[in-house]
Amino acid sequence: MENFTFYSPTKFVFGKGMEAEAGKLVKAFGGSKVLIHYGGGSVVRSGLLDRVKASLDSEGIPYVELGGVKPNPRSGLVYEGIELCKKEGVDFVLAVGGGSSIDSSKAIAAGVVYDGDFWDFYCGKPIEKALPVGTVLTIAAAGSEGSGDSVITKEEGMFKRGASGEGIRPKFSILNPELTQTLPPYQTACGITDIMAHLYERYLTNSKDVEVTDRLIEALLITMKNEGPKVIADPNDYQARANIMWAGTMAHTNSCGVGRSQDWNSHNIEHELSALYDCAHGAGLAVTMPAVFKYVMNHDVARFTQVANRVWGVETAEEGIEAFKQFLVSIGMPSTLGELGGKEEDIPTLVKNLCYGDGRDGTISGFVTLNEEDCTKIYQAMI
Amino acid sequence: MENFTFYSPTKFVFGKGMEAEAGKLVKAFGGSKVLIHYGGGSVVRSGLLDRVKASLDSEGIPYVELGGVKPNPRSGLVYEGIELCKKEGVDFVLAVGGGSSIDSSKAIAAGVVYDGDFWDFYCGKPIEKALPVGTVLTIAAAGSEGSGDSVITKEEGMFKRGASGEGIRPKFSILNPELTQTLPPYQTACGITDIMAHLYERYLTNSKDVEVTDRLIEALLITMKNEGPKVIADPNDYQARANIMWAGTMAHTNSCGVGRSQDWNSHNIEHELSALYDCAHGAGLAVTMPAVFKYVMNHDVARFTQVANRVWGVETAEEGIEAFKQFLVSIGMPSTLGELGGKEEDIPTLVKNLCYGDGRDGTISGFVTLNEEDCTKIYQAMI
Numbered sequence: 001m002e003n004f005t006f007y008s009p010t011k012f013v014f015g016k017g018m019e020a021e022a023g024k025l026v027k028a029f030g031g032s033k034v035l036i037h038y039g040g041g042s043v044v045r046s047g048l049l050d051r052v053k054a055s056l057d058s059e060g061i062p063y064v065e066l067g068g069v070k071p072n073p074r075s076g077l078v079y080e081g082i083e084l085c086k087k088e089g090v091d092f093v094l095a096v097g098g099g100s101s102i103d104s105s106k107a108i109a110a111g112v113v114y115d116g117d118f119w120d121f122y123c124g125k126p127i128e129k130a131l132p133v134g135t136v137l138t139i140a141a142a143g144s145e146g147s148g149d150s151v152i153t154k155e156e157g158m159f160k161r162g163a164s165g166e167g168i169r170p171k172f173s174i175l176n177p178e179l180t181q182t183l184p185p186y187q188t189a190c191g192i193t194d195i196m197a198h199l200y201e202r203y204l205t206n207s208k209d210v211e212v213t214d215r216l217i218e219a220l221l222i223t224m225k226n227e228g229p230k231v232i233a234d235p236n237d238y239q240a241r242a243n244i245m246w247a248g249t250m251a252h253t254n255s256c257g258v259g260r261s262q263d264w265n266s267h268n269i270e271h272e273l274s275a276l277y278d279c280a281h282g283a284g285l286a287v288t289m290p291a292v293f294k295y296v297m298n299h300d301v302a303r304f305t306q307v308a309n310r311v312w313g314v315e316t317a318e319e320g321i322e323a324f325k326q327f328l329v330s331i332g333m334p335s336t337l338g339e340l341g342g343k344e345e346d347i348p349t350l351v352k353n354l355c356y357g358d359g360r361d362g363t364i365s366g367f368v369t370l371n372e373e374d375c376t377k378i379y380q381a382m383i
Numbered sequence: 384m385e386n387f388t389f390y391s392p393t394k395f396v397f398g399k400g401m402e403a404e405a406g407k408l409v410k411a412f413g414g415s416k417v418l419i420h421y422g423g424g425s426v427v428r429s430g431l432l433d434r435v436k437a438s439l440d441s442e443g444i445p446y447v448e449l450g451g452v453k454p455n456p457r458s459g460l461v462y463e464g465i466e467l468c469k470k471e472g473v474d475f476v477l478a479v480g481g482g483s484s485i486d487s488s489k490a491i492a493a494g495v496v497y498d499g500d501f502w503d504f505y506c507g508k509p510i511e512k513a514l515p516v517g518t519v520l521t522i523a524a525a526g527s528e529g530s531g532d533s534v535i536t537k538e539e540g541m542f543k544r545g546a547s548g549e550g551i552r553p554k555f556s557i558l559n560p561e562l563t564q565t566l567p568p569y570q571t572a573c574g575i576t577d578i579m580a581h582l583y584e585r586y587l588t589n590s591k592d593v594e595v596t597d598r599l600i601e602a603l604l605i606t607m608k609n610e611g612p613k614v615i616a617d618p619n620d621y622q623a624r625a626n627i628m629w630a631g632t633m634a635h636t637n638s639c640g641v642g643r644s645q646d647w648n649s650h651n652i653e654h655e656l657s658a659l660y661d662c663a664h665g666a667g668l669a670v671t672m673p674a675v676f677k678y679v680m681n682h683d684v685a686r687f688t689q690v691a692n693r694v695w696g697v698e699t700a701e702e703g704i705e706a707f708k709q710f711l712v713s714i715g716m717p718s719t720l721g722e723l724g725g726k727e728e729d730i731p732t733l734v735k736n737l738c739y740g741d742g743r744d745g746t747i748s749g750f751v752t753l754n755e756e757d758c759t760k761i762y763q764a765m766i
Contacts, residue, residue, distance in 0.1 A: 001398075001560075001622060001625040001626065001629070002398070003397060003398025003399060003401065004397050004398060005394065005395065005396050005397070006394075006395040006397065007392075007393075007394040007395065008391060008392075009390075009391075009392035009394075010390075011388065011389075011390040011392075012388065012389040012390065013388050014386060014387050014388070014389065014641070014642065015384075015385070015386025015387060015642075016386060018386065177384075208622070209622035209623075209625070209626065210626075211606050211609060211610055211626045212602075212603070212606045212610075212626040212627075212629050212630045212633070213629075215602035215603070215605050215606050216599060216602045216603070216633070218602065219595075219598035219599045219601065219602035220595070220598070220599070222598050223594050223595045223598050226594060227594055227595075239384060239591070239592035240592075242384040242592070242642070243384065243592065243593075243594045243595040244595075246384070246595050246596075246641070246642065247595045250595070250599070250638065255633065255638060258397070258629070259397065259398075259625070259629065
């Protein structure tokens, strides 16, 4: 196990009706004027936005609103949010939605207190300072509610890049599994896939003697394998929704990823797909992961065999990858580039953006360092 | 799954040589004058105390010292520590040692800023305010490095009682597995037993639909089952020490115990043993747990069967309890009251202290509510 620091000072408030606590929590963490930042109409139609506003009202906390966050959130709305916060004297950003609303909120929170272009943070500058951020989560997927990470797509060039830093870790996150019950099956399955990707990316390590974190990751993968199909069969299964929601948060606070190197190549390879085709991140990952895993399997076949045995109950590394792929198909996820709207002739563009975009040197590093040829073969295997 | 709040804002700094960070961490969390609180001579002899002092010196942070914490830490030294802190203007308490030093530090930290007798907190008053506490952990066992809990024994009457509150949750904890390598096998095994008890107490729940936390607890139990014998066989096995140390912390931050009722009857029943016989808490738990588990097994035999299958690889609930008992014996733990220095004629005293001590009403509640007769039978089964 390698040396590490683990610090996860987010307060998680979990359960039915907990969005009513939003006002009290904003106040407890020092907010006196709030930007409520959200996506489409679903949080409006469901009445969630009104409940959150009522909670702020009851604490006497004023707010402004900015909706319109899209999946794969864009830099344009971030700039708009930063301006709005500055103009209105906002000192707390409250995300209401899924990973996209949260990531966009984090970018705004960092940008408001920064003297330059917020995109600097998405080119490698760590985020040390930001307005405090809170979240009311509506989708179990990205894990952004418990992480110091954010992913934004820059509209010029459609580059999708991540930023990190303690400054943007949420002060609190409200997790009410009921709010996820209205999600369509496809988005639910995308969330399940994203959570499992966060686990697999941590599992694929070159570090040795990592029994405790291996076992924790496997525990969460087994949970997803068992609970995932339940919510696809019955979207109103509160208990399965609850198990998935906590697993999704635990998958990405890094409590099970410490002391070990991690991969994240599947995420990098997928980011080019959702940037170019604007497909759902989870759907992109469902196509990407089996292709990547088969390509890198022989780098450490014992590791792939271990997860095959312990999680999927099959014998060989290859059977484990196939079982995972079939699981993803069974919950409604795509398995080919074509299903995402991709075409073979796009592959050179995907590879170029991946390996050279935003200052990369022609390779992406992780469990295995992959060059242009490797990445080309991986994209081709998705056809 | 039940509604819950999970908040674990302790910064964990894990790995070789990390005690050198103590000074920087105290400064980062606002300390300007420190009480270093520790136990016996081992932290002196090993040079650890000097390394911690050097780290404070290099940051220019003055300190006073108070050693002498005993296992099952006593109220007398807590009063002494409170007086010392007040006299010296201490504003940060740094525990160097195991759970006893940490628990005693927490009691001092709470007492310094409280106008009454600190023992009030150990009679049920929640601890909201305390001086900030940091820890340099030397034993993987109590989990106190990541919890808002403390257990102290009151010398008059030898009552062993717990207190809780966010105020005493450590701001940081330094976890260097090397520091545990000098522990004798018996103390190492006591720590392993305590960690497994923290997991079993959370596993024994009457809550339903708790797949994710069941799986996480099982993951940590399997880790202890696999890594425990390695450190008994080779005390210098750094990697096994590291796996156990992180498992021990994760077992008690409550990340795997949220959203479910918990037991803690084994801890309550054991506390009377270590209070009366001054035996090691872990050794007391090794004797207590199998007796309690066999007594309450039929309350939910499916739960005991599940852990038997998934952790111990055996078929029935009873076989699972027996496998756990044999595991404890195999790492050098006792299995009878006599081995702890106990005698059958003490049982009425143990039961009286347990069921009526410090204002209890004749029962202890948890997975199963136990009355005097139940507790008598459980102590008798330990003979």
